[in-house]
Amino acid sequence: MSDDTAPQAAIDAEREKHAHERDDRVYGRTAGDEQEGIPFIGAGPGHPRLLTVAGKEAIEAADLVVHAGSLVNSEVLDAYCDGAELVNSVGKDLEELVPLMRDAYEEGRTVVRLHSGDPAIYGAALEQMDALEHEGVPTYLVPGVTSAFAASATLRTQLTLNETANHVAFTRPQGKTLDSEDDHIADFVGMGDVTTCIYLGTHAVADTMDRLLDEGVDPDTPVSVVYHASWPDEDVIEGTVGDIGAKVDDAGYRASAMVLIGDAAAGAGYERSYLYGGWANGEEPGGNDGETEPETTSND
Numbered sequence: 001m002s003d004d005t006a007p008q009a010a011i012d013a014e015r016e017k018h019a020h021e022r023d024d025r026v027y028g029r030t031a032g033d034e035q036e037g038i039p040f041i042g043a044g045p046g047h048p049r050l051l052t053v054a055g056k057e058a059i060e061a062a063d064l065v066v067h068a069g070s071l072v073n074s075e076v077l078d079a080y081c082d083g084a085e086l087v088n089s090v091g092k093d094l095e096e097l098v099p100l101m102r103d104a105y106e107e108g109r110t111v112v113r114l115h116s117g118d119p120a121i122y123g124a125a126l127e128q129m130d131a132l133e134h135e136g137v138p139t140y141l142v143p144g145v146t147s148a149f150a151a152s153a154t155l156r157t158q159l160t161l162n163e164t165a166n167h168v169a170f171t172r173p174q175g176k177t178l179d180s181e182d183d184h185i186a187d188f189v190g191m192g193d194v195t196t197c198i199y200l201g202t203h204a205v206a207d208t209m210d211r212l213l214d215e216g217v218d219p220d221t222p223v224s225v226v227y228h229a230s231w232p233d234e235d236v237i238e239g240t241v242g243d244i245g246a247k248v249d250d251a252g253y254r255a256s257a258m259v260l261i262g263d264a265a266a267g268a269g270y271e272r273s274y275l276y277g278g279w280a281n282g283e284e285p286g287g288n289d290g291e292t293e294p295e296t297t298s299n300d
Helices: 007-018 053-060 074-080 094-106 125-134 147-154 185-190 202-214 244-251 277-281
Strands: 038-042 064-067 085-088 111-115 139-142 167-171 194-198 222-227 235-240 257-261
Touching: 007 094, 007 125, 038 053, 038 125, 053 074, 053 111, 053 139, 064 094, 094 111, 094 125, 111 125, 125 139, 147 222, 147 257, 167 185, 185 194, 185 202, 202 222, 202 244, 202 257, 222 244, 235 244
Parallel strands: 038 111, 038 139, 064 085, 064 111, 167 194
Antiparallel strands: 194 257, 222 235, 222 257
């Protein structure tokens, strides 16, 4: 690629464009529509049945699937990529991946870029899309099921629960790509009514919990760790801020686990919601029990 179309130059140009104008396709397409170009697809958390219909259809029609290596369950590739050329993106940089996808698309091949989970969550998809768009190759996103949702399903709970958790935080711990001043996990947990979902932090669970304890977080705060949510080797480790680090270390997991902090992860402490029956009208549970007459607008 020449200097003026190198990925970084393309990304810089497209990023500047985003700051001043919105792509017209935003107003003419929905996320479920079949579109022109290379789809960036969320493969979901792991189980082949948790791939969306749109994602499945696109992958089955592909000639070339560029996938995120071991982050995508091989069962997904086996189930839906019959006959397609498979390229593992692990270890390849943009200077290699962008020309690969561009050239295949310009040759008339059907190209799919397959990310794990949902590309919108720590997916690094936009930089690839911008580099391709700058070279005239259209792209679009196909959502996927993110691992936090698969983990909550495994745990048979919700991330939000009435009177327990009104908010959800998707975050990651400090490390090589996140400075300590940008690590807000203690802030989220300290709010009390937040379910904190930690991505990309399996290797640092013990250190993260130590920092939470140093910040004064209650050591008895529930923590659930779901390794490989929805994969055949899925594992669930239950504990607290005070002991989960040692449990994860003992299990030997260093990657691919979702960490959920808060009472909602345990399905504890919630109150009945106001969504159903008379509760939607502000009545007490069970509706009118006959002890008081309901208000009426009748003049009779």
